[in-house]
Amino acid sequence: MDDFSKLAKLFLEGNEDDAIHYLSQMGPTPNRLHLYEQFLTPTMYHIGDLWERNEISVADEHLATAVCDFVLSQLDSMEKRKVEKGTSKALLFGIEEEQHYLGLKMVASTFREYGWDVRYLGPNLPLDHALTQVNRYKPDVIGVSAALSYRLPVLKDVIEHLIHLDWSPTVLIGGRMAKEYDLSSFASDQVVVMKDLHQLEAWIEGNEEDINATS
Numbered sequence: 001m002d003d004f005s006k007l008a009k010l011f012l013e014g015n016e017d018d019a020i021h022y023l024s025q026m027g028p029t030p031n032r033l034h035l036y037e038q039f040l041t042p043t044m045y046h047i048g049d050l051w052e053r054n055e056i057s058v059a060d061e062h063l064a065t066a067v068c069d070f071v072l073s074q075l076d077s078m079e080k081r082k083v084e085k086g087t088s089k090a091l092l093f094g095i096e097e098e099q100h101y102l103g104l105k106m107v108a109s110t111f112r113e114y115g116w117d118v119r120y121l122g123p124n125l126p127l128d129h130a131l132t133q134v135n136r137y138k139p140d141v142i143g144v145s146a147a148l149s150y151r152l153p154v155l156k157d158v159i160e161h162l163i164h165l166d167w168s169p170t171v172l173i174g175g176r177m178a179k180e181y182d183l184s185s186f187a188s189d190q191v192v193v194m195k196d197l198h199q200l201e202a203w204i205e206g207n208e209e210d211i212n213a214t215s
């Protein structure tokens, strides 16, 4: 059985403790991002395949999601790298009606790992409400997540509003849609499309100094 099938089994049994124990054995100093990309994400994709093939029920899939969410929160609260807390700010949300949020939660955790101040607003946020918080918080980076292709028009509208904010924040676009479809037409100096957390990490490492200089 491969690693994510083992983890999927624990998720589907609702076995939070063993799932955390299993992940804690993955190295002397397990790196959070590695655990997200190598274990949690493929496990949830596997759960999606089982669901699509009717091998598990909707209730099973909900249970697995809840366990994954719990495990993710536990990993996020593990000791962070010793980085100086900076002044960079990231605000994250899922566009209206989008309910898939585990990826965005991993993004929040990755920014925190780098000492960023993070406001994670969760999924399904109408643009008007997102803008209220955005204008109050004035983040350097706004991360948006979308999974389903029929959200493309809404995503386009969200990007259009965010790039016209007067302090020109960087807009990061991610989620299943960015993985499965070519969204390069959205990309610009201000908008970056990302397929995974490795790209996010490389971006943070490459841009932190610039952002701190303008904050």
Ligand code: B12
Binding pocket: 036, 037, 040, 041, 044, 045, 046, 047, 048, 049, 051, 052, 061, 062, 065, 097, 098, 099, 100, 101, 102, 103, 104, 106, 107, 143, 144, 145, 146, 147, 148, 149, 172, 173, 174, 175, 176, 179, 194, 195, 196, 197, 200
């Ligand atoms: C769990 C789940 C749900 C849960 C979500 C709960 C939650 N808390 O998130 C619930 C039950 C609500 C759900 C509902 C639905 N779902 Co659903 N779901 C899934 C499942 C199994 C896992 C999703 C997940 O968490 N993946 C793990 C995360 C970590 O992956 P990720 O989102 O891709 O994130 C990674 C990157 O994309 C990136 N990332 C994500 N966001 C961002 C943002 C930024 C800024 C950056 C930099 C990076 C980034 O970081 C992550 C790590 O690399 C997927 C299967 C799959 N293949 O994804 C189906 C899946 C996405 N769902 C699907 C469907 C069809 C639906 C429904 C339409 C079902 C229905 N009929 O009701 C609804 C739609 C709900 C809605 N309005 O949005 C289909 C989509 C198929 C398609 N062709 O589009 C999938 C693929 C299942 C399948 N195989 O059929 N779902």
